[in-house]
Amino acid sequence: xxxxxxxxxxxxxxxxxxIGLVFGLLLIEAIAIFTPGDTQMWQRCRRxxxxxxxxxxxxxxxxxxxxxxxxQSTGDTVRRHMWLGLAVVxxxxxLATLTxxxxxxxxxxRSFLRIxxxxxxxxxxxxxGHYGGQLTHGPSFLSAYAPTxxxxxxxxxxxxxxxxxxxxxxxxxxxxxxxxxxxxDHCSACHGSDRQRGRLALHTHEAISAGxxxxxAMLPGNAQESVLMQRIRLPLEEAGHMPPAGKSQLAxxxxxALAWWIDQGASIDATLNTSEVPAELNxxxxxxxxxxxxxxxxxxxxxxDDELLQPLIxxxxxxxxxxxxxxxxxxxxxxxxxxxxxxxxxxxLPLAPVIAWLDLSNTSITAxxxxxxxxxxxxxxxxLRQTAIxxxxxxxxxNHPNMERLNLSLTEMDDRIIETLLSMPRLKRxxxxxxxxxxxxxxxxxxPRIEVIGAALPSEVLEGEDSPDVNLPKLGG
Amino acid sequence: xxPLENYYRQMTRRSFFRRTxxxxxxxxLGSLMNASAAPASTDLLQRGALGAGHMAPKAKRIIxxxxxxAPAQQDLFDYKPGLIDRFDQDLPDSxxxxxxxxxxxxxxxxxxxxxxxxxxxxxxxxxxxxxxSELYPHTAAMANEICVIHTLHTEAINHEPGIxxxxxxxxxxxxxxxxxWLSYGLGRVNENLPAFVVMISQGFGNMQAIxxxxxxxxxxxxxxxxxxxxxxxxxxxxLSDPKGITRADRRRxxxxxxQLNQQEFxxxxxxxxxxxxxxxxxxxxxxxxxxxxxxxxxxxxxxxDLYGPAVQKPGSFAYNCLMARRLAERGVRFIQLYNxxxxxxxxxxxxxxxxxxxxxxxxxxxLQDLKQRGMLDETLVVWGGEFGRTTYCQGRLTKxxxxxxxxxxxxxVWMAGGGVQPGISYGKTDDYCYNIVENGVSVHDFxxxxxxxxxxxHERLTYRYQGRDFRLTDVAGNxxxxxxA
Numbered sequence: 037x038x039x040x041x042x043x044x045x046x047x048x049x050x051x052x053x054x055i056g057l058v059f060g061l062l063l064i065e066a067i068a069i070f071t072p073g074d075t076q077m078w079q080r081c082r083r084x085x086x087x088x089x090x091x092x093x094x095x096x097x098x099x100x101x102x103x104x105x106x107x108q109s110t111g112d113t114v115r116r117h118m119w120l121g122l123a124v125v126x127x128x129x130x131l132a133t134l135t136x137x138x139x140x141x142x143x144x145x146r147s148f149l150r151i152x153x154x155x156x157x158x159x160x161x162x163x164x165g166h167y168g169g170q171l172t173h174g175p176s177f178l179s180a181y182a183p184t185x186x187x188x189x190x191x192x193x194x195x196x197x198x199x200x201x202x203x204x205x206x207x208x209x210x211x212x213x214x215x216x217x218x219x220x221d222h223c224s225a226c227h228g229s230d231r232q233r234g235r236l237a238l239h240t241h242e243a244i245s246a247g248x249x250x251x252x253a254m255l256p257g258n259a260q261e262s263v264l265m266q267r268i269r270l271p272l273e274e275a276g277h278m279p280p281a282g283k284s285q286l287a288x289x290x291x292x293a294l295a296w297w298i299d300q301g302a303s304i305d306a307t308l309n310t311s312e313v314p315a316e317l318n319x320x321x322x323x324x325x326x327x328x329x330x331x332x333x334x335x336x337x338x339x340x341d342d343e344l345l346q347p348l349i350x351x352x353x354x355x356x357x358x359x360x361x362x363x364x365x366x367x368x369x370x371x372x373x374x375x376x377x378x379x380x381x382x383x384x385l386p387l388a389p390v391i392a393w394l395d396l397s398n399t400s401i402t403a404x405x406x407x408x409x410x411x412x413x414x415x416x417x418x419x420l421r422q423t424a425i426x427x428x429x430x431x432x433x434x435n436h437p438n439m440e441r442l443n444l445s446l447t448e449m450d451d452r453i454i455e456t457l458l459s460m461p462r463l464k465r466x467x468x469x470x471x472x473x474x475x476x477x478x479x480x481x482x483x484p485r486i487e488v489i490g491a492a493l494p495s496e497v498l499e500g501e502d503s504p505d506v507n508l509p510k511l512g513g
Numbered sequence: 514x515x516p517l518e519n520y521y522r523q524m525t526r527r528s529f530f531r532r533t534x535x536x537x538x539x540x541x542l543g544s545l546m547n548a549s550a551a552p553a554s555t556d557l558l559q560r561g562a563l564g565a566g567h568m569a570p571k572a573k574r575i576i577x578x579x580x581x582x583a584p585a586q587q588d589l590f591d592y593k594p595g596l597i598d599r600f601d602q603d604l605p606d607s608x609x610x611x612x613x614x615x616x617x618x619x620x621x622x623x624x625x626x627x628x629x630x631x632x633x634x635x636x637x638x639x640x641x642x643x644x645x646s647e648l649y650p651h652t653a654a655m656a657n658e659i660c661v662i663h664t665l666h667t668e669a670i671n672h673e674p675g676i677x678x679x680x681x682x683x684x685x686x687x688x689x690x691x692x693x694w695l696s697y698g699l700g701r702v703n704e705n706l707p708a709f710v711v712m713i714s715q716g717f718g719n720m721q722a723i724x725x726x727x728x729x730x731x732x733x734x735x736x737x738x739x740x741x742x743x744x745x746x747x748x749x750x751x752l753s754d755p756k757g758i759t760r761a762d763r764r765r766x767x768x769x770x771x772q773l774n775q776q777e778f779x780x781x782x783x784x785x786x787x788x789x790x791x792x793x794x795x796x797x798x799x800x801x802x803x804x805x806x807x808x809x810x811x812x813x814x815x816x817x818d819l820y821g822p823a824v825q826k827p828g829s830f831a832y833n834c835l836m837a838r839r840l841a842e843r844g845v846r847f848i849q850l851y852n853x854x855x856x857x858x859x860x861x862x863x864x865x866x867x868x869x870x871x872x873x874x875x876x877x878x879x880l881q882d883l884k885q886r887g888m889l890d891e892t893l894v895v896w897g898g899e900f901g902r903t904t905y906c907q908g909r910l911t912k913x914x915x916x917x918x919x920x921x922x923x924x925x926v927w928m929a930g931g932g933v934q935p936g937i938s939y940g941k942t943d944d945y946c947y948n949i950v951e952n953g954v955s956v957h958d959f960x961x962x963x964x965x966x967x968x969x970x971h972e973r974l975t976y977r978y979q980g981r982d983f984r985l986t987d988v989a990g991n992x993x994x995x996x997x998a
Contacts, residue, residue, distance in 0.1 A: 345557045354702045354844065357558050357565035359968065365558070370703035370844030371802070398842065421886055443887040467887025492884040494654035498642050500634025 044102030051100070051168070053092035054124065058161045061085050061131075061154055079135075082150075086128075086135040093128040097121050108249045111231040113175070117167035123160045127153055166190075174225045211241060211304045215297050218290045219244070222279050241304040256302040259295040268294070344386055353380070355387075364392035364414070369399060378404040388412040397421035397443070403429030410436065417441040421467075427452040434459045446470040451477040457486070465489060561700030562976075566968025571932025571998070572893035573702075575967065576837045576848045577691075578876055581676065582721050582855030585902040585917050586925040586946065588629040588865055591663055592644035593946045596628035596904065600912075604905045608945045613670055617858065617907060618918045624905035626945070627915035630862055639936030648869035651877035657936045658880055658889070660996055661927040664940025664949045667900050667956050670919055672721045672856070675899035678956055680727050682985045689731030689976075691960065692847035694985045695967065696737040697730075698974045703844035705802035707740040707795060710845050712837070714744065714830040716854015717871060718864030723851055732978045736788040736795070739849065742836070744828025748803055752796065760800070767793055806839055819878035823871065831875035838882050841892050855898055859908045859916035880929055893931025893966055900924050904946050923949050926959070932966045934998045957990030965992045 064085065068078040100121055104114065131153045134146065169177060179190040219238040225231075227238040227248075236248025247253045254262035268291055270277040279285060286294075300306065348355060352371040358364045365387060369376045376399035384391065391412050396405065397419045406425060409415065410432045418433075421443050427450055433439065434456045440463060444453075450472040457463060458481065466481065469490045478488045559565070587593060604624040618624075631646040636656035643661060645653035652659075669675035674684035681688040689697070692709035701708040711728045728739030742748040754763055771790050778786040809817070809824075812835070817824050823831035830852045837848045852872060857864050876896060883889040901924025902917035909915075923942045929935065940952040964971040964985065971990055975982035 340558070342557055349557055352704055354704075355558060356560045356700075356702070359569045360563060360565045360567055362565075362569070368702060368844060370842070371705045419887075421888075445885060445887040465890070469885035469887060489887060489890070490885070492655060492658055492881050492889075495636040495638060495643075495656040498635045498637055500632065 040102055041106045044099055044104075044106050047096065047099035047103045048172075050092065051096040051165075054089055054096055054128070055161055055165060057085055057089040057092060058154075058157050061089065062158065065151060065154065082135045086132045090125075090128040090132040093125045097125045107233055108235055109171070109231060109233050110235055111229075113167050113170050113230050117164055117171060120160050120164040120167065124157065124164055127157045127160060131157065171231060175230050209304065210297055210300075210306050214293055216241075218286065218294060222284055222286055222290075225283075245302070254298050254302060257299060259298040262298055265291075265295055265298065340387065340390070348383065351380070353384075358392060363390050364416075365390050366393040366395075367391055368393075368395035370395075373398040374400065376400060378402055378408070381405045381408050384408075385411065389414055391415055393417040395419040396423060399423055401425065403432065406430065406432035409433065413437050415439060417443075419443040420447060422446045424448070430456050436460050438462055441465045441467075443467040444471060449473055454480060457481060559700075560702075561696070561698045563698045563969070563974060566699060567970040567973055568968050570966070570968030571891070572930070572966045572968075573891045574841050574844075574846045574848070575695075575893040575895065575931065575963065576841060576850070576879070578834075578837075578850050578852065578872075578879075578894065578896045579676075579679075580855050580872070580896065580898040581723055581851050581853045582672070582716070582719065582857075583675070583898040583900050583902055583919060583924070584855045584868070585629075585857060585861060585865060586663070586923070587902070587904060587917075588631055588861070589646050589649055589869070590644070590661055590925040590927070591923075591942060591946050592633045592646075593628070593904075593944060594633075595944050596626055596946070599626045600628055601625045601910060604945065604947070608943070608947050609905075610948075612922065615670055615919055618903070618905075621907070624903075625910050626904055627906035627910055627917065630913070638938070639934075640938060643936075643938055648866060649873050651874045655877050655880050655929070658884065659927045659929045660933045660935060661925060661938040662940055662954055662959075662996070663923065663925050663938060663942055664951070664953045665897065665924050665926050665956070665959060666949060666953050667921045667924075669900060670921055672899060672919075675919075675921070676723065676727055679899050681731065682957065682960060682987050686726050687731055688983065689733045689737065689985075690728050690739065691963070691985060692728060692739050692849060693730040693733050693737040694974060695847050695969075697733045697976070698969055699846060699967070701844070702846065703802075705798040706806070706840070706843055706845050707799075708845065709737065709739040709847045709849070710840055711739040711741045711849045711851065712744070712833040713741065713851045714828060714833050714853065714871075716852060717867035718854040718860075719856040719858060720853045721856050723853065727851075728849065732983070733976060734784060734788045736791040739847075742803075744833075748807055749796075749799060752800055752803060754800070763797065763800070767797055802843070806843065807836070809835060809839075816882060819874075819881050821874035821878065823875065829875075830872050831878075834875040834879040835882075838879055838888075841883070841888065842886075857902070857916060858918060860914055861916050862914055883930060889930040891931060893933065893963065894929045895926065895963065896928070897926025898924065920947075922947060923953075928996070932998050934996055937996075939993075939996060952995075954993060955989065957986045958993055960986050961990035961992045962996055966997070 061082070064078060064081050068075075071078075100118070104118070131150065134150050134153065166178070179187045182190050216239075219227075223238045226233045227236050229237070229239055232248070234248045234250065236253055237243035237246075238253070244253060245256075251263070253264040259265045264278075267276055267278040268286060272281050272285070345355065352369075354366075354368045354370060356366055358366050367384065367387075369380075376396070378401055381396075381401060385408060388411060392414055394409065394412070394415055394417070398421070401423055403425060406429050409418065413436070415436070416438055418439060418441070422445070424447075426448060430444075430449070430453045433442075439460045442457070442460075442463060442465070445467045446469065448471070449468065451474055453473070454477050457466060463486050466486050466488045467490075468478065468488055471490075478490075482488050587596075602625065604626055609624065629646065631648055633644045633646050634653065635642040635644050636653045637643075638656040638659075643653070643656040643659075645656065667675060667678055669678050669684050677686050678684045680690040682691075690709075692711075696708035699708075709728065711725075713723070725739075725741060728741070730736075730738040740749070743750065747753065754760065770793065774786050774790050777783070778790075807827075809832075817835070820831045820835050823829040824835050826832055830850070833850045833852075837850060840848045854864070854868050880889065880894060883892055883894070901920040901922070903920040904917075907916040907918040923946065940954060941950045942948065943950050961971040964974070971984060971986045971992070975984045977983075
């Protein structure tokens with residue numbers, strides 16, 4: 037038994053016949069004007085073609101109607117397409133009637149009417165076809181590449197090919213910032229403001245919650261059982277998979293994001309700060325610093341440009357993240373230590389807001405670099421091991437707001453640096469092995485909060501069967 | 514096209530895309546949604562497949578002093594005074610239980626207890642003291658810095674599977690070694706040196722074979738394999754240009770070879786070609802970096818003295834320790850030393866004394882050197898072998914000599930620096946130094962903890978191969994938080 041859905045799906049096939057025949061009929065009229073004889077032959081042609089045209093128009097409209105039942109589409113474009121299609125059918129029947137009666141004499145009025153109907157058919161057929169094309173390919177299919185003076189006639193504003201990156205504020209809502217764009221990119225062509233296949237729209241939060249012909253699209257709190265997710269997760273070959281094969285598919289990250297959002301309750305106003313983002317999804321979200329706090333004064337993430345980084349990386353400076361989901365950088369110069377000068381460090385200044393660990397060990401920097409480092413307030417760890425800086429130079433670092441770990445091993449540091457060090461409010465660990473800082477000064481530093489680490493003190497023997505003969509290594513000095 | 518050849522091409526194409534897919538981590542959602550937009554600037558900051566560690570690392574690098582052959586824990590770190598009175602008594606069956614013995618001792622009629630003939634002393638640490646034998650005075654003096662684990666255990670009974678297990682997480686060969694995982698996950702810090710360097714020193718006792726399978730990259734791209742710096746002569750063979758060839762000539766030659774390789778790559782998409790190109794480039798850079806690295810005359814005499822007199826001899830453990838520190842300074846992430854000669858099945862007291870003497874001062878000196886430079890907090894140092902040795906004697910037991918067989922149930926390793934809790938000992942073995950009584954640490958737990966210190970969640974550094982996600986810790990391993998500072 038033939039299923040009605042199959043008949044309906046013949047619509048894209050059948051509709052080409054009336055389109056072709058419209059032009060065929062017009063062609064006949066045109067040629068008939070220039071060949072005044074053979075009116076009988078032309079009359080028979082017209083009759084035949086008009087009858088065929090009427091039949092095919094009815095078939096196209098019929099299959100079209102069955103197709104609309106199957107896809108349960110609604111929307112403006114569908115409606116226009118339907119009414120124009122019906123107009124084509126009506127006009128085609130009129131034409132068939134007009135041409136069926138044999139003409140004993142050429143009646144100008146009749147010819148005039150016939151041509152008028154034909155032109156009317158040309159218009160309605162084109163318009164029907166145009167809307168039909170929009171239904172299949174999207175509202176801006178024709179207008180996207182059309183000349184600009186023609187665009188307003190052919191469809192709505194085309195979606196810009198290169199959208200500007202969505203500016204991510206820390207307080208952006210998950211829905212507006214993450215979920216809505218996913219739907220806009222992949223779903224709104226068929227489930228949007230223009231067309232709602234299956235009576236489902238996905239372009240607003242209301243519409244998503246409302247669901248479609250087969251019920252709710254998603255169950256807030258339960259992504260696993262949401263039809264939306266089930267359809268998206270079907271294998272591509274399956275008939276029910278969404279988006280349909282051939283259209284732009286969701287990336288795995290987008291699928292996870294959707295599932296997570298639904299599981300979190302599919303809220304319209306949850307923000308990135310307050311939601312608990314699972315670790316795997318952190319990669320998808322823009323860095324917003326500490327996501328646990330609900331502070332409103334979180335600084336917007338610093339966008340680091342390739343143009344800034346590339347020349348530094350080309351110089352073999354090692355610049356890398358400290359951790360996957362953080363913005364902070366660890367910068368070191370192991371490959372080029374002996375070529376690093378104050379100028380090299382100067383070039384790092386644009387990155388200052390995100391430099392947390394800076395390793396300047398074994399480089400040829402001078403006091404000038406420390407002046408530059410003083411302008412890096414985000415610095416937490418600074419390694420100046422085996423550099424030629426003087427105690428005087430360290431004064432540049434006085435009152436540094438965030439410095440926690442400072443390595444001054446094997447430098448010329450002496451007791452003159454104590455005040456500078458004490459002025460750093462967050463200093464926790466200080467490495468002074470191989471310096472001239474005296475034990476008394478170290479004692480001053482150590483209380484209350486700074487741990488001073490020098491050479492390892494050998495552990496003494498507490499008890500034993502026999503004290504071994506040990507040559508203890510020299511103490512650091 | 515021949516269907517087999519077609520299949521082969523498909524396989525490598527798939528593996529190519531799989532590998533690049535693991536590298537596309539950490540994209541900002543903005544770029545995800547605008548696929549046509551310029552790639553996010555985060556790409557340039559990515560190192561390795563992970564981009565960066567899952568958490569901020571405590572240890573930026575690791576120096577692994579692997580003691581190949583299995584040092585006898587009873588004679589070094591695990592003090593069992595009760596055994597002295599049990600000299601030549603049989604090891605009770607209840608203690609030995611169902612243990613698998615090697616072919617060497619299965620023929621023995623008796624299993625007499627062999628207490629250590631070395632004297633132990635207790636050194637102050639952050640707990641109630643650490644007992645160390647007279648063989649290791651310098652190391653013992655660092656008791657405040659080291660975290661000694663007495664209860665590591667393994668399932669392997671022989672060297673090859675034992676070392677393979679400790680290096681790759683599996684007794685059967687074929688998986689990537691720890692250093693390769695790190696190189697793959699975190700990449701390099703210094704572009705001019707490999708991420709994973711291996712140095713081998715010969716010992717003074719019974720030596721077991723080791724092969725470069727132990728630092729191979731397994732199924733990971735082969736540019737992550739360990740690079741073995743040789744003990745004598747040129748650290749890397751054929752690194753320097755032959756007479757008459759200038760560096761510019763070498764560069765032109767490499768560019769031409771790279772072009773040919775690229776052509777082959779576009780044709781077959783074999784990712785190993787990319788690995789080969791990368792390694793040629795690395796070798797070129799190492800031509801400059803390695804001679805500078807091995808020039809130890811720039812070190813001060815005090816520093817050289819820390820490691821003992823053998824430091825001047827290339828290929829000795831002392832020299833390798835100094836090299837390890839220099840490599841650490843130059844940003845190499847995984848520095849592995851293999852010190853051979855600990856496999857004392859017989860003549861143990863004599864051989865182990867020599868082994869200990871060659872290793873004691875250098876390893877303590879390394880810790881001292883790192884500490885003095887303020888590098889110990891960010892460098893993880895690990896010491897240990899592949900399993901322990903038996904309390905019962907292998908071969909003839911006399912008052913002056915004895916031997917010990919392999920013992921997987923408990924052995925001692927220590928760690929220092931790099932976020933490890935200093936000055937503690939962890940785990941207890943029973944009085945016979947045979948079984949674990951408290952706080953056993955499996956090799957997988959050990960690996961998980963090391964990974965954690967390096968900023969990696971051991972469950973999330975994986976690689977898809979043969980249809981499943983492999984990782985260093987396979988399907989086991991827990992981070993032991995008691996060991997963390």
